[in-house]
Amino acid sequence: MPLTLRNLTSMVIKITKTSRFPAPASAKGVPITAGNFTNIPNLANNFTSLIRRSTISTVLPLKEPTAKELAENATAFEAHDASIEIQPYSASDTGVDLGAEGVILRLEFEASGRRFRVDLVDRRELTPLPLGDVGEIRLVAVFHRLRSHLALVSSAALNNWMSKLRDGVALGALSMPGTHNAPTCYTALPSVRCQAVDITAQLENGVRFLDIRAQPDGPGGRELTLVHAQFPIALNGPKRLAAVMQECYDFLARNPSECVVVSLKREGRAGTNDEEFSRLIKAEVVERQRERWFVEPVIPTLGAARGKCILFRRYHIDEALKAEHGGRGYGINAETWTYNTPNDTIFAGNICVQDFSEVLETTNISTKIGYVKEHLERSVAGIAAAGREGRQPPLFVNFLSAANFWRMGTWPDRIAAKINPAITEHLAIDHRVEGGNAGTGIVITDFMGEDGNWTMFRLVVGMNGGLLVQ
The missing domain is CATH 3.20.20.190 (Phosphatidylinositol (PI) phosphodiesterase)
Structure with missing residues (x-):
């Protein structure tokens, strides 16, 4: 299903390039040991929340990579120039598929002439990476993979x-x-x-x-x-x-x-x-x-x-x-x-x-x-x-x-x-x-x-x- 991009900002958004990268290997947990079972006060403060939301696991998850880290050192196996404009508070079918599982789609785009990129990974809230000076513009991307949808929102302070x-x-x-x-x-x-x-x-x-x-x-x-x-x-x-x-x-x-x-x-x-x-x-x-x-x-x-x-x-x-x-x-x-x-x-x-x-x-x-x-x-x-x-x-x-x-x-x-x-x-x-x-x-x-x-x-x-x- 082609990706829909929704522009929830007061600026025109223009996609200028799309690329695809292999996703990194998924992080696995590590066994709980005396060496990594630290930060007892923090664990105590969050224990109620932990047992409310999930069963207790025997592993501690590793930190997820950031959007920047995900593909910083990867090599694109597919890249295309693009020119897709989305007007303020409107949506557009980009014609770009997300691709197979295990593939990351990267979008490069402009907002008010300032350049950004975002890598579409499974996390719902993503932070587009500025490519150079972007002034006071701050954006958040909200990604729903199952609906092949990306919303770009002005992230005011x-x-x-x-x-x-x-x-x-x-x-x-x-x-x-x-x-x-x-x-x-x-x-x-x-x-x-x-x-x-x-x-x-x-x-x-x-x-x-x-x-x-x-x-x-x-x-x-x-x-x-x-x-x-x-x-x-x-x-x-x-x-x-x-x-x-x-x-x-x-x-x-x-x-x-x-x-x-x-x-x-x-x-x-x-x-x-x-x-x-x-x-x-x-x-x-x-x-x-x-x-x-x-x-x-x-x-x-x-x-x-x-x-x-x-x-x-x-x-x-x-x-x-x-x-x-x-x-x-x-x-x-x-x-x-x-x-x-x-x-x-x-x-x-x-x-x-x-x-x-x-x-x-x-x-x-x-x-x-x-x-x-x-x-x-x-x-x-x-x-x-x-x-x-x-x-x-x-x-x-x-x-x-x-x-x-x-x-x-x-x-x-x-x-x-x-x-x-x-x-x-x-x-x-x-x-x-x-x-x-x-x-x-x-x-x-x-x-x-x-x-x-x-x-x-x-x-x-x-x-x-x-x-x-x-």
Whole structure:
């Protein structure tokens, strides 16, 4: 099947040469011995993840060769000049076959006149090698061998990817990575832990929507403790919302071009109510760093929100807060959407949500994947329509998360292991582009960043490239 190349950048891509190389012999493991059984702290830190994902092997894998190393010293047995142009946010059948198993296809190409090459090996995320000075251009290639497909994505610096976008862009027009139960990276009950890395690592790798659950706690009930449903998020003691917010403030101080949507919801023990929670959020969180918050009851433009946390509230507010901003309220009002919804619209039509969460059996995971894909395409259509009509689009919110505590196969990590690759593939290959718009809305995941895998978030952020040429 001929290779399809999809250009998910704002530049014209031109393939100039194709070559074929023999693949190197596959690396084999080595027996575990006293000599190589080292780095005990690292092994201990990753033991839970190891036993969750695979059976324990009797070998340690060798390091895979890099794309550069794979064919650096090999001799091409076939090479052809080419001239295949792929326009921004479009795809082209290159007419080039991947070739037989055991053969590496190398593509040399130009982007904005700068030269690169990439060797198509079985790893999903590849880094094209610059051939000379390429300026600030950074690219990632996402390869799916079974579908004979390669997507090239602009690899913006994920810590400040908003810096390239103009101030007037509506927040709803952005493609934005998010995390569900964002602070839950600690050792915890299996249905409670939803993330592999901490808040700072998430923000540095492109996340701009944090889903956080808390309850009033501590002396006089003035502290806000992080929870997931009725459970604390860590087995080694309470974790506080104040610490998470400090990570956000520190990140924004380092990256003032960015903003972070902070979704707050009250969960946990009985004995408190939303109105009390709303007063605590204002007094103990927002007012302590007032200059860092955007709390108007509107979805802002990027320029209005840079350097700030945007309050996205999933709780009711008391009467005093309803009177704020000329009686319009306080924060983006996401008080409620229909439970277990595949598609619901709230906030006077300004928020559109997919949050189908009751995956009670493993067979329901495919249903969830279908709803996520439908909402991604709904986002493109809605953002494109808003652009044609000269209005701000709704904020499309798409949860990839789901769980069922009572079945091991539907714990968050098990569901993420199936949903994340499926949606990564969809974004790379099938996600529709309409009139230059590729908007995904907010894509909210579990367990991104595990083992350094940020491919989906690179794709989501890359979909903003169309905004650079509008």
